[in-house]
Amino acid sequence: MSEKTYGEQIKEELSYSNKSAAEIMTAEQIEEAFDFSEGYMIYLDNAKTEREAVKFSVLKAIDAGFERFEYDREYKPGDKVYYINRNKSLILAVIGKKSVENGVKICAAHIDSPRLDLKPNPLYEDNGFAFFKTHYYGGIRKYQWPTIPLALHGTVITEDNTSVDVRIGEDESDPVFYITDLLPHLDSSAASKTLASGIPGESLNALMGTLPIDDKKVSEKIKLSVLKYLSDRYGMKEEDFLSSELCFVPAGKARDIGFDRSLIFSYGHDDRVCAYPALEATLALDVPEYTCVTVLTDKEEIGSSGNTGLNTNYLYDFLCEIASAQKVNVRKMLANSSCLSADVNACFDPKFAECYEKRNSALINCGVVITKYTGSRGKSGTSDASAEFMGKVRKLLNDNNVVWQAGELGKVDQGGGGTVAQYVAKLNIDVVDVGVPVLSMHAPYEAVSKLDVYNTFKAFEAFYKN
Ligand code: MN
Ligand code: MN
Numbered sequence: 001m002s003e004k005t006y007g008e009q010i011k012e013e014l015s016y017s018n019k020s021a022a023e024i025m026t027a028e029q030i031e032e033a034f035d036f037s038e039g040y041m042i043y044l045d046n047a048k049t050e051r052e053a054v055k056f057s058v059l060k061a062i063d064a065g066f067e068r069f070e071y072d073r074e075y076k077p078g079d080k081v082y083y084i085n086r087n088k089s090l091i092l093a094v095i096g097k098k099s100v101e102n103g104v105k106i107c108a109a110h111i112d113s114p115r116l117d118l119k120p121n122p123l124y125e126d127n128g129f130a131f132f133k134t135h136y137y138g139g140i141r142k143y144q145w146p147t148i149p150l151a152l153h154g155t156v157i158t159e160d161n162t163s164v165d166v167r168i169g170e171d172e173s174d175p176v177f178y179i180t181d182l183l184p185h186l187d188s189s190a191a192s193k194t195l196a197s198g199i200p201g202e203s204l205n206a207l208m209g210t211l212p213i214d215d216k217k218v219s220e221k222i223k224l225s226v227l228k229y230l231s232d233r234y235g236m237k238e239e240d241f242l243s244s245e246l247c248f249v250p251a252g253k254a255r256d257i258g259f260d261r262s263l264i265f266s267y268g269h270d271d272r273v274c275a276y277p278a279l280e281a282t283l284a285l286d287v288p289e290y291t292c293v294t295v296l297t298d299k300e301e302i303g304s305s306g307n308t309g310l311n312t313n314y315l316y317d318f319l320c321e322i323a324s325a326q327k328v329n330v331r332k333m334l335a336n337s338s339c340l341s342a343d344v345n346a347c348f349d350p351k352f353a354e355c356y357e358k359r360n361s362a363l364i365n366c367g368v369v370i371t372k373y374t375g376s377r378g379k380s381g382t383s384d385a386s387a388e389f390m391g392k393v394r395k396l397l398n399d400n401n402v403v404w405q406a407g408e409l410g411k412v413d414q415g416g417g418g419t420v421a422q423y424v425a426k427l428n429i430d431v432v433d434v435g436v437p438v439l440s441m442h443a444p445y446e447a448v449s450k451l452d453v454y455n456t457f458k459a460f461e462a463f464y465k466n
Pocket of ligand 2: 270442
């Protein structure tokens with residue numbers, strides 16, 4: 001082997017750049033990553049809304065020996081509990097050997113995703129069609145939602161306060177729902193419109209049926225036919241929409257992408273792609289040194305407000321309970337705690353290279369991405385992790401051979417976004433965003449790399465175990 005030149009030595013010892021996980025990981029580790037993604041894809045198919053994610057995660061937790069959290073109970077090292085907040089967010093905790101006075105370790109991911117919610121009074125009939133009107137939830141590019149198969153998911157509280165779950169459009173034998181679009185033959189007036197104005201929010205109305213009930217006398221027979229179906233199948237009346245949370249999500253299952261099957265195609269990677277690795281890392285814990293707390297939260301996509309979102313007190317209240325059970329000063333516990341805000345970042349896409357700054361973007365297959373700050377217009381609306389905490393996280397990942405990269409959300413002033421990190425920071429906890437780079441984020445179907453997903457799991461595992 002020839003000797004390295006002076007320049008090559010300096011480059012090797014001093015310089016930094018993203019490294020490909022595909023080149024660093026062994027064939028065995030790559031196989032583990034592919035195996036891990038199979039479990040993840042099952043999670044994706046079963047957990048398309050926050051309610052479904054809570055249900056499915058709790059079943060897995062119970063299987064792993066977790067018990068329902070009880071107030072005013074003393075817990076000992078190795079105890080595993082889950083706390084369900086209003087069926088829409090979930091906290092899992094494994095009590096550690098050390099007193100929680102030394103701080104707890106938190107992974108916080110969200111389980112809500114952009115979608116089309118039904119309006120409170122959604123059903124109407126127009127020119128031979130019955131439609132449901134929607135109000136979109138989270139940031140979407142509206143033109144992406146017509147002409148794709150949609151499934152209806154959610155929960156209805158009927159007149160007598162019975163809770164009925166709805167999930168239609170996922171089984172091969174189910175019908176799907178559909179938002180129409182204009183044919184290209186007639187788009188001469190629409191062709192000059194921008195992507196943002198082409199499909200207005202009020203036109204995202206899904207087609208529900210076309211056949212009338214058999215009665216000559218009444219009007220809106222197609223609407224009545226839909227009501228009859230809903231009554232027969234779910235025991236619901238039109239007024240019950242008011243006490244329901246129903247939404248359209250893209251129908252169908254997660255799939256592999258590419259000849260090499262290296263990527264995963266699915267609805268809702270943001271943020272199940274962090275929620276699932278955090279969940280798995282938690283369920284695999286035995287008796288950790290520090291108490292580990294995983295929160296799978298709701299409402300992130302609309303600003304974390306509402307009592308199931310992290311800009312409210314439910315996580316703080318839970319942490320107070322953990323502290324008081326050990327007779328520990330909660331403020332001391334919080335000051336010593338740390339958190340990985342487990343959320344996605346944008347993956348560099350060469351098709352839209354002009355929107356990214358490549359040196360500071362997450363690249364595909366380069367591992368879990370650490371995002372020091374998010375925000376927009378000069379880092380507004382972010383927690384901006386400290387150099388000290390970044391140093392700890394970086395050392396942790398290096399010591400545990402996790403493939404990681406640093407990333408920023410697009411070019412300066414190109415746009416921006418936020419995560420739950422700022423709401424965790426508000427509790428006086430060290431926090432940084434750590435997660436998976438996503439292609440076509442917030443599109444009906446997004447894509448991620450299996451190697452990146454696995455390195456994210458390894459990151460959470462290392463965080464909890466060290
Ligand atoms: Mn997210
Ligand atoms: Mn998002």
